[in-house]
Amino acid sequence: MANMTKTTESAAPASPATAPDTTAATPASKPAMRMTRARADAIFAERMARHRDELRWLYMELYDNGDMFAELCDGLKRFFDERDNKLKKLDLAREEAGAWYRATNMLGMQMYIDNFAGTIKGVEKNLPYIERCGVNYIHLMPFLDTPADKSRSDGGYAVSDFRRVNPALGTMDDLAHLASKCHARGISLCMDFVMNHTSDEHEWARRARAGEGEYMSRYFFVRDQGIIDRYTRDVPQVFPTTAPGHFTYLPELDQCVMTQFYPYQWDLNYRNPRVFNEMMYNFLFLANQGIDIIRIDAVPYIWKQLGTNCRNLKQVHTIVRMMRMIGEIVCPGIVLLGEVVMAPVEVAPYFGTVEKPECHMLYNVTTMATTWNTVATRDARLLRQQTDIVCSLPRSYTFLNYLRCHDDIGWGLDYGTLSTWGMAEVPHKAYLNDYFQGHTPGSVSRGELYNADPVTGDARFCATTASMCGIEAAGFEGDDEAMEVAIRKDIMLHAYMFTQSGLPIIYSGDEVGQVNDYTYKDDPEKAEDSRYIHRGAFDWRLAENIDGPGSVQQRIFNALRTLEDIRRSEPVFSADADVRTKNYDDASILWIVRSFGDRTLHAVFNFSDDAKTIWMPEAAAYTDLVAGTTAEVATVDMPSWGFAWMLR
Numbered sequence: 001m002a003n004m005t006k007t008t009e010s011a012a013p014a015s016p017a018t019a020p021d022t023t024a025a026t027p028a029s030k031p032a033m034r035m036t037r038a039r040a041d042a043i044f045a046e047r048m049a050r051h052r053d054e055l056r057w058l059y060m061e062l063y064d065n066g067d068m069f070a071e072l073c074d075g076l077k078r079f080f081d082e083r084d085n086k087l088k089k090l091d092l093a094r095e096e097a098g099a100w101y102r103a104t105n106m107l108g109m110q111m112y113i114d115n116f117a118g119t120i121k122g123v124e125k126n127l128p129y130i131e132r133c134g135v136n137y138i139h140l141m142p143f144l145d146t147p148a149d150k151s152r153s154d155g156g157y158a159v160s161d162f163r164r165v166n167p168a169l170g171t172m173d174d175l176a177h178l179a180s181k182c183h184a185r186g187i188s189l190c191m192d193f194v195m196n197h198t199s200d201e202h203e204w205a206r207r208a209r210a211g212e213g214e215y216m217s218r219y220f221f222v223r224d225q226g227i228i229d230r231y232t233r234d235v236p237q238v239f240p241t242t243a244p245g246h247f248t249y250l251p252e253l254d255q256c257v258m259t260q261f262y263p264y265q266w267d268l269n270y271r272n273p274r275v276f277n278e279m280m281y282n283f284l285f286l287a288n289q290g291i292d293i294i295r296i297d298a299v300p301y302i303w304k305q306l307g308t309n310c311r312n313l314k315q316v317h318t319i320v321r322m323m324r325m326i327g328e329i330v331c332p333g334i335v336l337l338g339e340v341v342m343a344p345v346e347v348a349p350y351f352g353t354v355e356k357p358e359c360h361m362l363y364n365v366t367t368m369a370t371t372w373n374t375v376a377t378r379d380a381r382l383l384r385q386q387t388d389i390v391c392s393l394p395r396s397y398t399f400l401n402y403l404r405c406h407d408d409i410g411w412g413l414d415y416g417t418l419s420t421w422g423m424a425e426v427p428h429k430a431y432l433n434d435y436f437q438g439h440t441p442g443s444v445s446r447g448e449l450y451n452a453d454p455v456t457g458d459a460r461f462c463a464t465t466a467s468m469c470g471i472e473a474a475g476f477e478g479d480d481e482a483m484e485v486a487i488r489k490d491i492m493l494h495a496y497m498f499t500q501s502g503l504p505i506i507y508s509g510d511e512v513g514q515v516n517d518y519t520y521k522d523d524p525e526k527a528e529d530s531r532y533i534h535r536g537a538f539d540w541r542l543a544e545n546i547d548g549p550g551s552v553q554q555r556i557f558n559a560l561r562t563l564e565d566i567r568r569s570e571p572v573f574s575a576d577a578d579v580r581t582k583n584y585d586d587a588s589i590l591w592i593v594r595s596f597g598d599r600t601l602h603a604v605f606n607f608s609d610d611a612k613t614i615w616m617p618e619a620a621a622y623t624d625l626v627a628g629t630t631a632e633v634a635t636v637d638m639p640s641w642g643f644a645w646m647l648r
C-alpha cells in the first residue's frame with residue numbers, strides 16, 4: 001500500500017500470540033503458596049478490613065439496616081469459603097498482575113451457545129476453533145434458565161433461576177467444567193448478570209403473583225393510575241414498539257407491576273435490602289462457577305425514583321460501588337463489565353473514581369455508533385472528535401470495543417456537534433436508517449429497522465457487520481468488484497477497532513463474514529424482534545471455507561488474524577500508549593497516532609469510496625506493519641475503504 005521508495009529491511013512476520021503473562025487466566029507466575037485454611041482466612045480478613053467501613057457506610061446510607069448488613073458480611077464469608085482453591089489462587093495472581101484485562105493480547109468473542117455449538121459441552125468441544133480465531137475471552141450470551149417459550153425469554157435476558165442453566169444448553173456442572181477447561185487454555189469467560197429484572201416465572205415473581213407480601217416487596221406494584229401516568233410522562237420507553245409502556249396489569253392481583261423492558265421482565269426493587277443481598281449472593285454463586293467477567297446488564301436502570309427519568313441515579317452508582325467491593329473481597333480476579341448504553345456523559349461515571357472505582361470495563365458504545373455513522377456519511381469528523389474524547393479520559397479507563405453485538409445499533413450520536421454542521425437529529429437518523437437498509441443510492445448495506453417509533457420517528461438498526469459492509473449485497477449480486485470493496489471495508493473497520501486501546505470483541509460469525517439471517521421471520525417466537533436478523537446460527541460451512549484459497553471467509557479470517565497478531569506483539573498497541581487523532585485536511589480520513597516509548601504508529605483509515613494518497617508528516621523510514629516491510633515513505637496510496645498501519 002505504501003509508496004516504498006527504498007526498502008531498507010523486512011520486518012519480522014507478525015508472530016502468533018506471544019502472550020505476555022498478565023493474560024486472562026494465566027496462573028500465578030510465582031510458585032503458588034499453599035492455600036491453608038488459616039491463610040485463606042487471613043486473606044479474607046485483610047480484604048474485608050480494607051473495604052468494610054466504606055461498604056458499611058454505603059449500605060447504611062441506602063438501607064439503614066445493620067442486621068441485613070451483618071447477614072451480607074456472613075454471606076460474603078460463606079461464598080469465599082466455598083470458592084475453589086484454584087480460583088482463589090487465580091484471584092491472587094490477578095491481584096498481583098493488576099488490570100489483567102488491559103493486556104493487548106486479549107481478544108474477545110461474543111456468542112450464543114446454541115447458535116455456535118448447541119450446548120455448553122459443544123462450546124467446550126469447539127475450543128480449538130475459538131483458539132484458532134486467536135480468541136482468549138468468550139462472552140457466552142445468557143444461558144440461565146428462562147421461560148421455555150422463546151417469545152418470553154428476551155434472548156435469555158428474562159431469567160427464571162439464577163442458579164440453574166437452561167436445560168436445553170446444559171447444566172451448572174457443564175459450565176464449571178467449561179470454565180476450568182478454558183482456564184487451562186488461558187481463556188476467560190464472560191457472562192451476563194441480568195440484575196434489573198427477573199422473568200415473571202422466577203420463584204419470587206410466582207410468589208408475588210400469589211399475593212405473598214414479602215415477595216411483592218421485591219418488585220414494584222402499583223394500583224394508583226396517577227403514579228403510572230407520572231412514570232409514563234417522565235421515563236423514556238425502552239422498547240416503544242415491541243413493548244410499549246412501563247407497567248403490566250396483573251388481573252389476579254388487580255394491580256400493575258413495573259416492567260420497563262418486556263411485560264414478562266419484572267423490575268426488581270433495589271430499595272429492598274433483601275433484593276440487594278440475594279442478588280449479590282447470586283452474583284457470587286456465578287463467580288464461583290469460574291466466571292471471569294460479569295457483564296452487568298442494563299445497570300443504569302436499577303434504581304427507580306418517581307419524578308426522575310429513572311436512569312443513572314446516584315443510588316445506581318452506590319450499588320455498583322458496593323458490588324465492586326464485594327467482588328474485591330470474595331473474588332478479586334473478577335471483572336465487572338458495565339452495560340451502559342447511554343449518552344456519552346453518562347457512561348464514564350460508571351468507572352467511578354480512582355479511589356472509589358465502580359466498573360472495571362465499559363462498552364465503548366458511542367464510538368461504535370459513531371463508527372457506523374462515519375461509514376454512512378463518509379465524514380470522519382465526528383469520529384475524530386469522539387476518539388479525542390475517549391483518549392482524553394484516564395488511561396486506566398478500559399473500554400470494550402466492538403463493531404456489532406447482539407443488540408440493535410441505537411443512533412446515540414453527539415447531535416449538538418452534528419447540528420453545528422447542519423445535520424439535525426431526526427433527519428440525520430432517518431438518513432442513517434435509510435442508508436443502512438440499502439435504500440440510499442450507492443448504499444451496499446442490508447438490514448432492518450428495530451423499534452421504529454411512529455410517535456418520535458426514532459428507529460434503531462439491526463444487521464451483521466458483513467451485511468452492513470456490503471458482503472451480503474455483493475454475494476447476492478455475484479459482483480466480484482463490489483465484494484472486493486466490501487471485504488476491504490470489513491477488514492478496515494476491524495483494523496480501526498484493533499487500533500483503539502481497550503478490549504476488542506468480535507461478534508461470532510464476523511470472523512468469517514457471516515451475513516444476515518432472515519429465517520427468524522418464520523419463527524413466531526422470534527418474528528417480532530428484528531435483532532434476530534444478526535443472531536443466526538453460526539454457519540460452520542463458512543468456517544470450513546477458511547482453508548479455501550481466496551475465499552471470502554479465508555480473506556477476512558486471515559486478515560483479522562494478522563491484525564490480531566500484530567496487535568499482540570507490537571508494543572505500540574500497549575494500553576499505556578498515548579493516543580490522539582491527527583488533523584488531516586480531508587474529512588473522510590481518520591488518522592490516529594499511538595505513541596509508546598520511542599515508537600509511533602500512524603493508523604490511517606479511508607472512510608470513502610475513492611482511493612486516496614495520504615501525505616505522511618515527513619518523508620522518513622516507516623514500517624508498514626501489515627506488509628511487514630520498511631521503507632522511506634513520503635506518501636501512502638490507499639484504495640477506497642483502505643487503511644495503513646505505519647510505524648516509526
Ligand code: GLC
Pocket residue numbers: 154155157158194261297298339406407
Ligand atoms: C440489555 C441486553 C438486551 C436486553 C435488555 C433487557 O440491554 O443487551 O439484549 O433486551 O438488557 O434485559
